Structures are given as structure tokens and as C-alpha cells.
Amino acid sequence: MRFEHVTLGQRVRFGTGLAAENLAAEVDRLGARRVLLIAEDGIAPEVTSKIHVTAHCTDVAPHVPVGHAERARALAAESEADLLVSVGGGSTTGLAKAVALTTGLPIVAVPTTYAGSEATNVWGLTEASRKTTGSDDRILPVTVVYDAALTASLPPELSIASGCNALAHCVDSMWAPRTDPINQALALAGIRALSSGLRLIGDVEGRELMFHGTYLAAVAFASAGSGLHHKICHVLGGAYDLPHARTHTAILPYVLAFNAPAAPRAADGITEALGTELTTLYSEIGASHVLHGVPDAAEAARLILPAVPPSNPRPVTEDDLTALLAAASAGRDPREWSRA
Known part of the structure; x- marks a missing residue:
């Protein structure tokens, strides 16, 4: 090590x-x-x-x-x-x-x-x-x-999207350019807190768990750097003025499904920390993996490709990005898309 x-x-x-x-x-x-x-x-x-x-x-x-x-x-x-x-x-x-x-x-x-x-x-x-x-x-x-x-006054939908944004910090930290065992340990602890908090989002205990997990996620992310997920979302947000948390929520399952075969240990750790598959958690809490506001997936892919980290566990092509964005825009099952 x-x-x-x-x-x-x-x-x-x-x-x-x-x-x-x-x-x-x-x-x-x-x-x-x-x-x-x-x-x-x-x-x-x-x-x-x-x-x-x-x-x-x-x-x-x-x-x-x-x-x-x-x-x-x-x-x-x-x-x-x-x-x-x-x-x-x-x-x-x-x-x-x-x-x-x-x-x-x-x-x-x-x-x-x-x-x-x-x-x-x-x-x-x-x-x-x-x-x-x-x-x-x-x-x-x-x-x-x-x-x-x-x-406490955050609308439920926004609370869930914001919490999934925090989850994205954890997931990206598992394979970001500067990831290391400390970042990964913090990220997995953050996932555990966030997945519990998201299920209890209406209670003060759940909201405290959310802030606990949010901080762990951000500390891991600050050290590990921006991975594929955040590069995609930052480009989309700037180019199309998309809502930050909802965009991160929509994209996350597709990036996880795309990278998982090339990083099975990280993917298994994420699933174990969540207590279930990410798509199942989304169904439990009512989170949406439908991407809105990208008029042309191919155009967006061309904008994103130069920002893709070379260290991503799996090589990324313009066609991969186009397919990912098209699948997210159509709301296809991320697991089915990743096997296509």
C-alpha cells in the first residue's frame, strides 16, 4: 500500500x-x-x-x-x-x-x-x-x-435530490483521480449515513444523519477530486443551466452502472454501504433518474469528452457519453442500459 x-x-x-x-x-x-x-x-x-x-x-x-x-x-x-x-x-x-x-x-x-x-x-x-x-x-x-x-422546510423532492447529490460525492470519491484508501473509507461511511438518512428524511434524526454523511462525502471528495460523474454534471449545468441537485441525482445511477464492471471492488463496497442497489434505494425514496433539459445528447457528449478524467476506471468515448445521456434522458433502467 x-x-x-x-x-x-x-x-x-x-x-x-x-x-x-x-x-x-x-x-x-x-x-x-x-x-x-x-x-x-x-x-x-x-x-x-x-x-x-x-x-x-x-x-x-x-x-x-x-x-x-x-x-x-x-x-x-x-x-x-x-x-x-x-x-x-x-x-x-x-x-x-x-x-x-x-x-x-x-x-x-x-x-x-x-x-x-x-x-x-x-x-x-x-x-x-x-x-x-x-x-x-x-x-x-x-x-x-x-x-x-x-x-426542515426543504420540500421533500429537493431534500432527496440534494441528498443524492451528496451520495454522488461519495461514489465519485471511490475512483476519482486522487482517490486513496482514506478517501474511500470516508466515502463508504458517508454512504452508510446518507442511505440511512434518506430513508428517515422527514425526521430530525434523518436530517442529522444527512448532514453527517454530507460532511464525510465532501471531505472525501475534496481530497479525491472530481471523477466522471462530476465532470459530466458540471459541463451540463454550465451549458444548459440545469438544476444542480436534480441533474446529479439523474446522472449518478448511469455513471455507477458504467464504471462498476471496471471497478468491481469499489462497486461492491458502494452496494454494501447502501444496503441495497442504488436503483432500489431510488425506488424506496422516490428519487428520479430521468435527466431533463439536454436537447442533444451528441452535442453534450462532445462538450463533456475533453473534461473526462484519464484515470476513470473504464475508458470513455464520445459514443459512450452520448449513449449514457440518451439513456438518462429517456429514463431507461440504468442496469439494463449498462448491459446494452
Whole structure:
């Protein structure tokens, strides 16, 4: 056994009903005096009730368009912010990261979905229908405040899609470019927590398991890197402005079915951690593997192919991607498609 592993340093405060208290403690610990809050209107009042907010940016949009990032950066400079506080889902965290990327300002992230961006050093910006991603340790939030009460109002369908997005971080981490035994152990533990949490998504216990699994998934993903699944979804999201979580949910079973024959040990570990096959779990929880919004599978495949990691367990051709996207768009059984 020989590998080199990197784990990113970050503080986590976890407690249901404690978001306001834990956020205030972090603002105080960091000595911040001028907080720029990044959150959609109406999202954060109870969370930020114990801190002073100097400025509030509500300019949140999926896939972080460059124009939105530039306006948020300008607001950070104008308000002389010394700390960014993001309260929301992956798009909100992503906008805070875009500001940190050019300003070096620290972030305290308070997630309200299971996107996992709060625990990675990955950023993404979209311009002219093309999404560019990269990694930079400066944008990793210094602290994550998890509070399962903040996800109680998520519609069930969005909760499930967001949770499946977290599952995708785990699955990709099993064969991503920098995967190693530590990442894989974290990913499998994340799958166990997420699969249990998804089945109990309506209860506080389930939502706590979801945040537990989300964090494990993101830590594994941040170290292992983006695999085939995420490369496909990032390109699709930028090119066609697709909803992030639902796109990840739809694509995941097809990528797993495609790679499984070439990585049987990883695939068996995933199934064991899930407690069943992924498609069976989807049926249990009502998750959809139907991809919407891709008008031309062949065109999308041409866009994706240059981003495919060379280290993917199975070689990937343009025809493979076209077939995968066509099958997902038609909602075909992923297991049947993979045997075609």
C-alpha cells in the first residue's frame, strides 16, 4: 500500500437548533467586526440574530455566473468586510467562495441543503454557458455550522435530490483521480449515513444523519477530486443551466452502472454501504433518474469528452457519453442500459 493523502483543515460546529449560537461564537472567535452576509432574501434572519451584519448580498444564482461574482466582490470591498458568512445551499456557498477567491476573506458557512460545497476547496464560475471549476485552499470555509433544523422546510423532492447529490460525492470519491484508501473509507461511511438518512428524511434524526454523511462525502471528495460523474454534471449545468441537485441525482445511477464492471471492488463496497442497489434505494425514496433539459445528447457528449478524467476506471468515448445521456434522458433502467 502506497499513497499520499491530503486532508483539509476546518472547524465544524454541529447541533440542531444551535445555528445562531454557534455562528455568533465563530464570529467572536475570529474577531470579525464587518460581516458580509451572503444569503437569499428571507433565508437567514433567525441564524444571524446574534451577530451584527454590515452588508447583505442576495445576488445568488445557480452555477455562480461571473457577473454575480463581480458584484459580490464589489460589495465586499465597498463594505470593507473582514468575514463572509454564507447561509444557504450550494449556490450561496459558491458565491461566497467566488468572493474569497479574489479577496482572501475567510468564510463561515451555514448550509441549508446537503450540497457539501461548504467542506471542499472547489470553486465554480459560469460564463457564456461554460462552467469553469478549480481548487484553492483559500476558499475553504474556516468553519461549517451544521443545524438540522435549517433543512426542515426543504420540500421533500429537493431534500432527496440534494441528498443524492451528496451520495454522488461519495461514489465519485471511490475512483476519482486522487482517490486513496482514506478517501474511500470516508466515502463508504458517508454512504452508510446518507442511505440511512434518506430513508428517515422527514425526521430530525434523518436530517442529522444527512448532514453527517454530507460532511464525510465532501471531505472525501475534496481530497479525491472530481471523477466522471462530476465532470459530466458540471459541463451540463454550465451549458444548459440545469438544476444542480436534480441533474446529479439523474446522472449518478448511469455513471455507477458504467464504471462498476471496471471497478468491481469499489462497486461492491458502494452496494454494501447502501444496503441495497442504488436503483432500489431510488425506488424506496422516490428519487428520479430521468435527466431533463439536454436537447442533444451528441452535442453534450462532445462538450463533456475533453473534461473526462484519464484515470476513470473504464475508458470513455464520445459514443459512450452520448449513449449514457440518451439513456438518462429517456429514463431507461440504468442496469439494463449498462448491459446494452
